[in-house]
Amino acid sequence: MTTADAWSETPATALLVLSDGSIIEGQGLGATGQAVGEICFNTAMTGYQEILTDPSYSGQIITFTFPHIGNVGTNDDDLETVNMAADSGIRGVVLAAAITDPANYRAAKHLDAWLKSRNLIGISGVDTRALTALIREKGVPNGVIAHAPDGQFDVDSLKAAAANWPGLVGMDLAKDASTTQSHPWSQTTWKWNEGYGEASDASYKVVAIDYGIKRNILRLLTDAGCQVTVLPATATAQDVLAHDPDGVFLSNGPGDPAATGAYAVSTIRTVVEKGIPTFGICLGHQMLALALGGKTVKMHQGHHGANHPVFDHTTGKVEITSMNHGFAVDADSLPDNVAQTHVSLFDGSNCGLAMKDKPVFSVQYHPEASPGPHDSNYLFKRFTGLMDTSRTLQDAAS
Numbered sequence: 001m002t003t004a005d006a007w008s009e010t011p012a013t014a015l016l017v018l019s020d021g022s023i024i025e026g027q028g029l030g031a032t033g034q035a036v037g038e039i040c041f042n043t044a045m046t047g048y049q050e051i052l053t054d055p056s057y058s059g060q061i062i063t064f065t066f067p068h069i070g071n072v073g074t075n076d077d078d079l080e081t082v083n084m085a086a087d088s089g090i091r092g093v094v095l096a097a098a099i100t101d102p103a104n105y106r107a108a109k110h111l112d113a114w115l116k117s118r119n120l121i122g123i124s125g126v127d128t129r130a131l132t133a134l135i136r137e138k139g140v141p142n143g144v145i146a147h148a149p150d151g152q153f154d155v156d157s158l159k160a161a162a163a164n165w166p167g168l169v170g171m172d173l174a175k176d177a178s179t180t181q182s183h184p185w186s187q188t189t190w191k192w193n194e195g196y197g198e199a200s201d202a203s204y205k206v207v208a209i210d211y212g213i214k215r216n217i218l219r220l221l222t223d224a225g226c227q228v229t230v231l232p233a234t235a236t237a238q239d240v241l242a243h244d245p246d247g248v249f250l251s252n253g254p255g256d257p258a259a260t261g262a263y264a265v266s267t268i269r270t271v272v273e274k275g276i277p278t279f280g281i282c283l284g285h286q287m288l289a290l291a292l293g294g295k296t297v298k299m300h301q302g303h304h305g306a307n308h309p310v311f312d313h314t315t316g317k318v319e320i321t322s323m324n325h326g327f328a329v330d331a332d333s334l335p336d337n338v339a340q341t342h343v344s345l346f347d348g349s350n351c352g353l354a355m356k357d358k359p360v361f362s363v364q365y366h367p368e369a370s371p372g373p374h375d376s377n378y379l380f381k382r383f384t385g386l387m388d389t390s391r392t393l394q395d396a397a398s
Contacts, residue, residue, distance in 0.1 A: 011151045014123035016061075016094060016131075017158040019142040019165070024131070028147030029099060030115025030122035034158065036165045037061045037091030039143045040326065041132045043305035047371020048111075049078040052120065055177035055212030056282060056324045058089025058254035059168055061145050062304075065132050069095050070111035073102025077190065080214040080370060082230070083179045088118055089212075089254060092145035094131065095124040121147045139300045140326065142167055168326060169298055172262070173255030174283065177212030178233035185218040185228040202227035204387050207245040209235055209267070211253030211260060211283050216370035221249065224380040234263055237270035246387045247277040250284025252366065257286035257296045257327055265291045272360055277386040279379070280362030282325055288362045289353060295333040299349070302326035303364075306372035309345040310365060312352070318345065321365035322372025328364065329353065359386040 014028030018039070041063040042051055048069050051062065081088060099111050115122050123145055135141065144162045146153055185208070188197040196219070203225040208218065211233045221228050229243055233253070240248060248271050253260065260283065268291040271278055280288040286296045303323035310321045331340045331350040342352025342363055354361035367376035 013149055013151050014121075014145070014147045015153055015155070015158065016123055016126065017144045017146070017155070017162045019162045021159050021163070023155065024123075024126055026123040026125040027098065028122070028149065029095075029112045029124055030093070030147065031119045032147045032149065033121060034144055034146035034161070035061070035091040035121055036142065036144045036161050038140050038168050038326070039063060039094070039131075039135065040140055040302055040304050041065055041128070041135055042324075043307060044322075044371055045306075047078075047306065049074050050080045050371050052090060052093065053079045053081040053088060054214060054324060055081060055089060056252050056254050058173045058177050058212065059171065060090065061092040061094060061143060062090065063094040063126075063128050063131055063135075064096070065128055067096040067128070068100070069097070070099035071102065072104035073107025073109060074111055074114040075106045075108045077106070077195065080216065082210065082213055082215055082218070083177070087176070088120065089173060089177055090120060092121040092123070094126050094128060094145070095122060096126060096128040098124045121145050123147065135301050140302060169256055170259050171255045172259035174211040174233045174253040174260040174264070177254055178210045179230055180232060182229060182231045185230055186222060187215070187219055188222050189216070189219045204246040204384060205229070205243065206247045206249055207231055207240050207243050208249040208251060209233065209240070209264075209284070211251050211264070211287075213251035213253070214366070214368060214370065216368040217249075217251060217281070220368050220377065220380050224384050226384070233260065235267060237267045240267060240271060241274070245276060246391070247279065247383060249383070250278065250280030250288055250362065252282030252284060252324070254283070257283055257290060261287045261290045272355070272358060275358055275390070277359040277383065277390050278361075279383040281366060282364060285353070285362035285364050286327055286329055288360070289329040289334065292338050292355070293333075293335045294338070295330045296327050297330050299326055299328050303344070303346070306369070308365065310342050310351045311345055312342050314341050314354075319375040320373045321367070321376055322369045323365045325364060359390055
């Protein structure tokens with residue numbers, strides 16, 4: 001072997017092409033082909049399978065800042081997508097290190113094989129720290145991720161696709177991530193050496209409107225004593241009220257809240273006007289704000305990770321939270337009967353609201369975590385507490 005052979009580089013089998021024409025080379029993994037999306041970064045060190053099955057990431061290419069992704073493999077338990085018949089909507093994954101063989105007793109499949117099975121394109125060998133710094137400085141770029149085992153790419157075509165993709169502003173992705181028909185949910189959270197359970201009884205009837213809901217949200221609602229019925233994102237107020245719910249939950253989801261709000265806000269507004277206890281998270285939080293007269297804005301880089309500090313004005317405590325959002329509620333746009341309850345300690349952006357005259361509240365972050373800390377699990381009990389109070393008031397009135 002010559003010196004030149006020893007130092008020769010492995011030909012690139014994957015490219016990440018940014019909308020400004022920049023090209024990042026790497027090694028392909030997962031599915032072959034190309035996909036266009038918004039490139040974001042996630043700072044979580046664990047839970048990559050939950051992240052890669054979170055419908056809130058529809059339309060995005062996820063860059064993991066943690067270098068070792070895939071080393072515990074994948075399994076059939078750590079999934080967050082409820083509607084498994086639907087395309088995940090996630091456009092691709094960017095890694096620093098190549099995927100190693102799994103080393104975990106729960107592993108059932110290598111991450112590379114799992115990505116192939118879900119038709120997700122990946123690229124490894126990328127300086128993800130540099131890419132993250134670029135996103136923090138210039139904001140989230142659009143881009144194309146492409147994987148070709150023979151290393152042959154039409155670079156001009158990839159550049160054009162990245163430059164011409166319109167981006168997430170104005171894009172309604174919730175209807176594609178949502179269930180297409182109503183269904184019950186009774187699974188409870190995972191327990192060591194037992195797996196997931198099934199609820200045998202419930203104290204509250206809750207309608208969960210699915211804009212791209214995660215499984216662990218539904219499990220924690222069930223744990224809290226809720227009999228949950230999941231309705232599609234396009235559910236009307238009549239559809240919701242037909243179930244005579246004690247409470248309504250507004251789920252997370254992808255895309256621009258203003259676009260989804262074109263059909264969802266009227267339903268939310270009617271539910272609120274009826275005085276039904278309502279709890280929203282993430283996209284549900286944003287659309288609740290719209291229904292109450294507020295506005296939402298696109299963020300510079302978004303919040304994606306499991307270590308985001310949030311100050312809760314209602315308790316005076318700081319919570320470490322899990323977040324995944326690229327849009328935010330404009331706190332200054334909230335009407336006088338709505339209070340800002342939570343704020344990000346990273347950038348001061350709005351992370352929660354509550355109505356002063358109705359049993360309605362929401363948070364921007366993910367209290368169900370998965371992955372992430374459990375600091376905010378108490379919010380599900382806060383929801384059931386509102387339903388208890390509402391029942392007491394109804395009984396007193398009758």
